[in-house]
Amino acid sequence: MPETSAGTLTAPAKPARQKPGGTLYRGREGMWSWVLHRITGVAIFFFLLVHILDTALVRVSPEAYNAVIGTYQTPIMGLGEVALVGAIVFHAFNGLRIILVDFWAWATRHQKLLFWIVVGLWVVTMLAFTPRHLINVFSH
């Protein structure tokens, strides 16, 4: 007898398997926004460490500064800057979402909706930024 038909005789309907998620923090939007917020925060932090050092070269000589900032203008770094700006824009908008959820009862109840608003604003901002930036990087 095929296994599949055995169940139809007696087995009561199995209770729906509980999916992970459904709390404010675990699974789904709550967790993914948290993971992304953490990863982007770390990435921006390490960029900033390097960025202050490269800016400090203005105290060494114009040649030294221009040499380093010249690497920011290469195609590969140009793409890296799109990733950096993408990380910052997400961290910034999602940071605002966190603040609203913490202080405003309506936002706490609608935190999932707010997450999708963050995603939408991120897409719009990146659509405004990326073409213009890439034209600067790949032309002239």
Next chain:
Amino acid sequence: MTAMEFSARPPRRGINLEKWGWIYMRASGVVLIVLIFGHLFMNLMVGDGVKAIDFGFVGGKWADPFWQWWDVLMLWLALIHGANGMRTIVNDYTNPGVVQKVLKGALFAAAAALIVLGTLVVFTFEPCPVGAPADLLPSFCAA
């Protein structure tokens, strides 16, 4: 032993540093949005964007105290926010002990050193260093 003995500890006194850290993350975040978005707009969007940045560009910006203070405020707020956020992450993934102390010490040292360095760079900046080729300098150096 009664339950009373557990709660007999007097409430902690003094300021709650974790609470102020929590507030700082939020207050600095709101200000940083303005500062960083403004920084990125000025340096990546206006004119030829990243292609226009060189020593002369920085000289032109820091000739104006407005942009000097903009950058110094951004420097302090972002580094303290970032280092404090990294401290939270270290707390999450390490147990109390030597490793945790070393990591937090490194975060503190890096943030403190870069705040001092960055502040000095902005306020001791020399836009027209003697002997440098004129075509690398901001245009106002010629005068």
